[in-house]
Amino acid sequence: MPRKFSEFKDTLWYATAPQAPDTAPLQGEVKADVCIVGAGYSGLTTALELARQGVSVVLLEREEIGFGGSGRNAGHCTPTFTHYSLPELRKVLGAPWAERLIQRQTRANDKVGAMIARYDIDCEWEQNGYVQGALFPSHLKTLQGHMAAYNAVGARTRMLDRDEVRAVTGSSRFYGGWFHEEAGGLNALAYSRGLGRAVIAEGGRIFTGSGVTGCTRENRAWVVRTPQGSVRAEKVIYTTGAYTVAGWPKLDQSFRIMRVFVAATQPLSQASQAVVLPRRTTIQDGRGDIYVYKYNRENRIVASMFPMGARGQDPAFTRQVLSDRLRWLHPDLREDLRWEFFWYGELDMQRRTVPRLYGLAPGVVAMTGLSGRGVPTGSMIGGILSDWAMGVAEKDLDLKLEPLSRQPLYMSIAPQMALRGYRLRDNLRARRQGAPLPPHA
Template structure:
C-alpha cells in the first residue's frame, strides 16, 4: 500500500465540519457512471452528472477529502501555476486553450456557486489574491500577468506600493498584482460539503472502498473493491496524487511533489487589522513561493515547497517560515508559534495542467492538477461530465491522451526549477539594491 502523509495532523482535520455519514461498498451495485476518487474533481463530477440526470456511484478509498482536497493550504486562485496564457495557446492550440482558460479563470466563482447553492460551511472568503513585487524590477513581470488575465475578462490589475501596503500591511512590496476573484477556505470542510451535495443530488457514495481492479465484462465495466463491485457503463478515475492501484500505470503518469504547510497560533485582533487586512490570499511574489492566508480562528496558514534543508530539518523549517513571515510582517508578535505543521502531496505534470487519459472504451482518468487544486478540481467536474455525456474529444478543453508515464526527469525538475527561480529573484534584488528575505 502506498504511504501518504499523515492526515490527522492537519489544521483542517482538527477544525473541519463533520463528514457525512457514509460507509464501505458491500455486494454488487449497478449504475450509469462510476467515479473513483472522493476529492474535488470526483465530487464535482458526481454532482454535475446527477444534475444532468445520470445515475452515479462514487468510490473513495479513505474518506471524502482524504487526499490533496482535504490537506491543501485552502487557497482558491483561479490562474495557472506556471504557464502564461500564451504558453497555453501554443501548447494546446488557441481554440482549446481558450476553452480551458475560461474554465480555469472561473474556478473560484464556480466554487462560490457550489458553496452558495448547497450552503456549504467552509470559511469561504472571496476577497482576492495578491502577488507582490519585492524588488522594483519585478513590477514589469507582474504587470504582464495582470494585463494578460484582464484581457480574458478577469478582475485583474496592478497596484502601486501604497495600495499594496494598504491591502497587505507590509512595507516590503514595491507594488503587486491583485486578482479580485481569488478566494480561500477550509479545504476539508469544502470537500465534505461537496460530498453532502452529491448525496443530496442523489449520488451514492461509498467510502473506505479502495478499488482493486477495473475490468471489462461484456458491454459493461466491473469496478471491484474488497467488499463488492460496481457495474457501470462508464468509469472516471479521479484519484490525483493519491492514486493507489485501481489501474496499472496510472500512478506513473505524474511525479509526487511534497508541499510543506503550517498554521500559527491565533493572532490578536489588533494584529490582524495590520497584517493582511484585506483578508485574501498572499503570495510574496518570489518564484520559490511563500503563500499564506488566515483561517477563521485568525491563524496564518502558510505553505512552501521543500528544498534542501527546508522540509528535512523540522526545527529549521519552522524557524525559516517564522523568519520569512515576520520579515514581511514585523507586526506579528514574537511569541507567535506554529501550532500545526503537516505535509501533503501534489501530482506534478511537466506542463502543470491536468491531463486526461483514455484507458479503454468508456474509461477516462484525470491526473496532474499540479498545485491548483481548489479551482482546478472544482472546474474539472464539468469537463469530466461532458466527456461522460459524449462530448467529442476535439470539443473538450483538454485533449484525451493515451496512458503514458511522466518523464523520469520530473522527479528532479521541480526542485531544480525552484532553485533557479530563487537564484533569479536573489540576483534581481541585488541589482535593485533591496534587502533579501531571510534564508533566501
C-alpha cells in the same frame, strides 16, 4: 508496494472541519451509469454535475472524502494558472484547447461560490482577493503582463502601487503588486465534505474505505472491483491524482510525487491582524520559491512552502523559517508566533503540469495535473468530465483526450531543481536592483 502518504489527521482542516457525511464501504455488487474513483474535488464535482442531470453515479474512495490533496491543501482559491502564463499556455495547448481551458479556469471561482451558496456549505469561504507581490522592481513588468493577459479574458485584476500594496497586505516590503479581486480562500476539507453531502443530496452514492483493486470489461459493461464489492457501470472516471493506488495499470506512473508543507499559527491578536493582511487577502510573496499565506476563520495564519534541504525536514528549523519570513514581510508584527499545526501534502507533478485527460480505454478516462491550483481547478474540472460522461464529442470537450504516458525519471528531481533555480534567479535580480533579500533566501 502501496504508496505511503503523509499523515492526514495532522491538518488544521481535519481539526476544524464539520463532520463528514455518513458513508460506508461498498458491499456486494451495485450498478450505475458512471463509476467515479476518487472523492476529491474533481470526483465530487463530477459526481455532482452528473447526479443533478439524473445520471446514476457511484463514487468510490479508498480512504475518506477529501483524504488527498482536496483535504490537505492550504485553502487558496485563486482562478489562475501556476506553471504557465496565458501566452505560454496557448503555445503549449494550442487552439482551441487553450482558450477553452482558460475560460473554465478563470471563471472557476464563480462556480465555487455558486456551489457553496446552493448547498449551504460551511467551509469558511471568503472572497477577499489575492496579491502577488513584487520584492524587486523588475518584477512589476512581469505582473503587469499577467494583469493585461487575465483582464483580456474577463478576469478582474489590477496593479497596486507601493502604498496600495501596503494598505492591502500590511507589508512595506513590496514595490507593488498584482491584485486579483475574485480570488478567495476556504477550509479545504470542509469544502470537500460539503461537496460530498451535496452529491448524496442529489442522489449520488459514495462508498468510502473502498479502494479499487481492478477494472475489467464484462458483457459491454465495466466492472470496477473493491475488496468487498464491485460496481457495474457503462463509464468509469479516475480522479485520484497524486493519491493514485492501483486501480488501473500504470496510471500511477503518469506523474511524479512532489511534497509541499503547510503550517498554521495560533489565532493572532487583533493588534497582529491590523498589521498582517488587514483586509484578509491571500498573499504570495512573488518569489519563484514561493511563500503564500492567508487567514482561516480562527484568525490563524496558514502558510505554505515547498521543502528544500532542511526546510520541511527539520521541524524546528522549518518553523523558524516560516516565522522569520513572516516577520521580515511584516516588521510591525510583535506577537510571538507558535506554529501549532504542521502537515504535508503530495502533488502529481508532470513535465507539462496542466490538467490532463487520458483515454484509458473505450468508456474509461483519467484526469491528473491539478498541482498548485487544486481548489478552483478541481471545482471546474467536474464540468469537463461530466461532459465526457454525457457523450459530448471528443472534439468539443474543453480538454484534449490523450493517451496515457509515463513521466520520465528526471521528473523525480526536476521540480526541486527548478525551485532552486528560481531562488538563485530571484536572489541575483534582487541584488542587482538593490532590493533586500528575505531571511533564508
